[in-house]
Amino acid sequence: MRGCWVWFWADHRQYSDHFESVIGVDFTPAQLELARSRNPFANVTFKEGVAESLPVSDGSVDLVTSSMAVHWFNIPKFYAEVDRVLKPGGVLACYSYHVCAPLYKGKNLYSEFYEFWENLNRYWPKKYDPLKTEYTTIPSCYPEDLHLK
Ligand SMILES: C[S@@+](CC[C@H](N)C(=O)[O-])C[C@H]1O[C@@H](n2cnc3c(N)ncnc32)[C@H](O)[C@@H]1O
Structure with a gap:
């Protein structure tokens, strides 16, 4: 495959095997510096850029991902950019973290941790x-959006 888009510097480990080219984008130079210093993959590069104006050409990307970042973006502008850069049939995946369920000596501490x-x-x-709402309050980009927990 050609082209993939990531904001999460740790993600490139997962994507580098599956895509010819992986590009990490962030507008914070310090994030990019750290990402570059920890990147052992020749097919992974990083660019300074904004989500609302991605530094790639039209219809050139198979997958756009956002890790723990989409809630910061201007959503209508970001979605328009995603639409511009994705190939037909391409995928946008936005994900984040939520409360974990720690185990201590076999006891599930979810309710204590949730408090x-x-x-x-x-x-x-x-x-x-x-x-907090597990991204359910972010409008869908495409009508066939899936919400996975
Ligand atoms: C919570 S951090 C997540 C960083 C990284 N994606 C990760 O998963 O570790 C959010 C990141 O989004 C970046 N960011 C926020 N708004 C942005 C935008 N409009 N365009 C590009 N990057 C943005 C910030 O610079 C920050 O590095």
Whole structure:
């Protein structure tokens, strides 16, 4: 396959085997510096750029991913860019983290941890709200969107 798009510097380990070319994009130079310093793959490169104006040509990408970042983007502009860069049949995958269920001596501490998480959430900026709702509040890019947990 040709072309893949990632924002998560750890992701390139998963994608480098499956795509001829993997491009990591972020607008924060420090993120890119760290990503480059830890990248052993020849087919993975990093570019400084914004999600709303991606530095790739029209219809050239098979997969666009966003790891823990889409809630920061201007969604209508980002979706228009995704539509521009994806090949027909290409895929956009946006993912993030949520509360884990820690085990301690065989006991599932989900409810205790969730209480801590809920308290912590009060101090997060509004921009983080889509994380709390597991991205269900972010509008769909395409009508056939899937929401996976
Ligand atoms: C929570 S960090 C996630 C970083 C990385 N994707 C990961 O999974 O570890 C969010 C990242 O999104 C980047 N970011 C936020 N808005 C952006 C935008 N409009 N265009 C490009 N990068 C953006 C920030 O610079 C930051 O590095």
